[in-house]
Amino acid sequence: MTSPSRAQSFRCEGIVLRHRDAGEADRFITLLTPDRGLVRAVARGARKTTSKIGGHLDLLRHVSLTVSEGHTFRAVGQVEGIESYRGLREDLGRMSRGIYMAELAERFSVEDAPNPSVFRLLASALGLIEKTWDGTSARPVPAQGVILSEAKNLAQSSDLATRPATDSPTLDLLARWFEIRILHLSGFLPRFSSCAECGRDLEQRDHVFSAERGGLLCPDCKTAGGGERLLPAGVPAIKLLRHMARSDWPAVEGLRVPPDDLAQAERILRTHLRHVIDHKINSAAFMDEVRKWRNGGRRPPLPEDEVSG
């Protein structure tokens, strides 16, 4: 019997996460596929203007393709486009978030290891980026998100549609939801309901978060160890994190989250992601810069805003 990885060629679908020029007109690409995780292959002649495959193999394109095994590298054969996420490509704010999500998906995937859930998450999130209101134009879909009892306290009385045109709350919320879902799917979701140190259920009050210990800490355990970073976690941010950890996007997108609470949730998730990945998230800086611009030059939330125990 021949295993799939030893077959001479295989057909798969994938999203292009990375590419690099090679040779006269070739391009090395890295794809995230559902059945084989990361697949790296060379697309010969892809940089020629008359290439039949080059146009399909740009970053963040969802394609169906054949890949043949070679002595040195895998090679891309036929390619058909499935989704180009065109709306994402024509707006810097959406594009920067899509690139950020793609980098996270790559960091949580390995070569030749099936990862269908992360693939589906990325594919759906890129589609959502296209459709999600960015706060700068008329809202395409009325806010119909489910506001659960726990999340009701997050709601502000103001209508989202009347927010300042420089804000982009829903896209930020989508990025946070993606972060928490990819942590969940990869088994790295922090503990938000019980103390990460002693396991006791947490009371409804402000707590602190430790990436090193993997979650929120109760008052008895919150003393920081040597070099440990403790982040503040207020009640609204904790409720938001808990809600997002167990919800699909339709139950999240309608939430009206005050910017400070969203920023606090972001600091917690960003710090935790960096701890889990153990590597800088390269595309975060550009995403923050684009967002800062959109927000009229306001300083974006930074992970460094920490407290000591």
Place this chain on the structure above:
Amino acid sequence: MVTGDPMSTPDIAPSTAAPVARLIEAFHRLPGIGPKTAQRLTYHLIRMPREQAEELAESILSIKDRIVLCGRCQNVTETPVCAICSDLRRDSTRICAVEEPLDVVSIERTRAFRGQYHVLHGVISPSNGIGPEELKVRELLERLRDGTVQEIIVATNPNLEGEATAMYLQRLISPLGVKVTRLARGLPAGADLEYADDATLAHALEARSEFKTGQ
């Protein structure tokens, strides 16, 4: 099957003489040179007459010693200001911003542009940690200070990173009152509609033009 990083060290036999191995590794670090090509070039050089090898070595050293970036357009040149920037017949109100020096050569070949250039030396590539501050964007803004420039033509490649760079420049420069335009996108000559991707086809449809009459 091997799917390792193509930039990894080439597989050199332990019995290979040290200077040969060193040159193979040096070639392999160049863009587009795989392990086999690196070996082929090295063994070709071994057979090459000494004068030719010396000429090659001197050429490599001279580009390191004598080539500088033009103080205005950042293109590679031998003089503080390059030939295009010094040419008074060129239109100084239009600047074409390109990714790499080779892109200047490509556009010059068309003879369709008589303005000046600005070489960014790369594109914004967030996942590789390359942001605007790694490019020659600040130098481009400096050129807009005296108010001569009326249009920036962004000629970055029509891919995601090229678009990100173009949109970034548009956001940065438009508020300064300078027109920012982008190269048109569509089907290349010799292409086949059947194989065109949907985004390219959509752009081609949107930017369709009437037949020019009287020519």
